[in-house]
Amino acid sequence: MSAATSSGTTGSSPTDPTAPPPLRVEGLSVRYGGVVAVSGVSFGVEPGESVGIIGANGAGKTSTLKAIMGLAPRQAAAIRLGEVDLTRTKARNVVRQGIGYVPEGRHIFGGLTVERNLELGAYSRKWQGDDDESLREVYRLFPVLHQMRERLGGALSGGQQQMLAIGRALMSRPQVLLLDEPSMGLSPKLVGQVLDSLLTLRERGLSVLLVEQNAWLTFEATERCLVMENGEVALEGPVDQLRHDPQVRKIYLGL
Numbered sequence: 001m002s003a004a005t006s007s008g009t010t011g012s013s014p015t016d017p018t019a020p021p022p023l024r025v026e027g028l029s030v031r032y033g034g035v036v037a038v039s040g041v042s043f044g045v046e047p048g049e050s051v052g053i054i055g056a057n058g059a060g061k062t063s064t065l066k067a068i069m070g071l072a073p074r075q076a077a078a079i080r081l082g083e084v085d086l087t088r089t090k091a092r093n094v095v096r097q098g099i100g101y102v103p104e105g106r107h108i109f110g111g112l113t114v115e116r117n118l119e120l121g122a123y124s125r126k127w128q129g130d131d132d133e134s135l136r137e138v139y140r141l142f143p144v145l146h147q148m149r150e151r152l153g154g155a156l157s158g159g160q161q162q163m164l165a166i167g168r169a170l171m172s173r174p175q176v177l178l179l180d181e182p183s184m185g186l187s188p189k190l191v192g193q194v195l196d197s198l199l200t201l202r203e204r205g206l207s208v209l210l211v212e213q214n215a216w217l218t219f220e221a222t223e224r225c226l227v228m229e230n231g232e233v234a235l236e237g238p239v240d241q242l243r244h245d246p247q248v249r250k251i252y253l254g255l
């Protein structure tokens, strides 16, 4: 992780030996039967960088993340995390190799305590119940989860549940964290909580790939964004540049 370890470095450079490895996706296509969901998409996430993917319903954002995780059929792709080739790696091993995933819809266990939910996130490391350091790190990042550690997951607000889902993914000590629509279904106030969580991750120098329909949130939380349309990357650039793009302003910011 680097974020879930104690280093907490920011501004890591490619020459920094403690920096997380870059994620590279080359020519990714995803097809479900006759439906082409993603077509020839290429991008990277540099160490410590937060990258966003925005796009309308059905643009192929979730399919892109699922394909990286080995949860959707990948075609003609090359996916690498540093030197490790993940092109044909199965989901469980993708997590082991250092990619964390917060799926759309959170999927926390409402009937289990916050702490048990977090412990389950360490399954890929064969949790022995003695890895207090990872838990402490998650609690340092999200103190409210510590306050609520004995509560049931289902008793948390939507924003807190999203924090729990992020915390659970961090328990696998990812080098890169993939998040799918963390703001979905949340009130504006709770979206603010999610943004705070994302900014915390960014300050910690974690590499993040954030998928969102909410362009406002994404532009606050990331440095560089891809705009997906019909399974392809229609536009890509630094957030400061995209904010001023007339098409982006009209279609995605409603300005």
Ligand SMILES: Nc1ncnc2c1ncn2[C@@H]1O[C@H](COP(=O)(O)OP(=O)(O)OP(=O)(O)O)[C@@H](O)[C@H]1O
Binding pocket: 032, 035, 036, 037, 055, 056, 057, 058, 059, 060, 061, 062, 063, 064, 213
């Ligand atoms: N399991 C599936 N089987 C068949 N088609 C699918 C499947 N999952 C997604 N699709 C189709 O693939 C396309 C891309 O879907 P995807 O879920 O990746 O888009 P998205 O950008 O995440 O959309 P949203 O913003 O609604 O979450 C859509 O046309 C969708 O209907």
Ligand SMILES: [Mg+2]
Binding pocket: 061, 062, 063, 104, 181
């Ligand atoms: Mg989606």
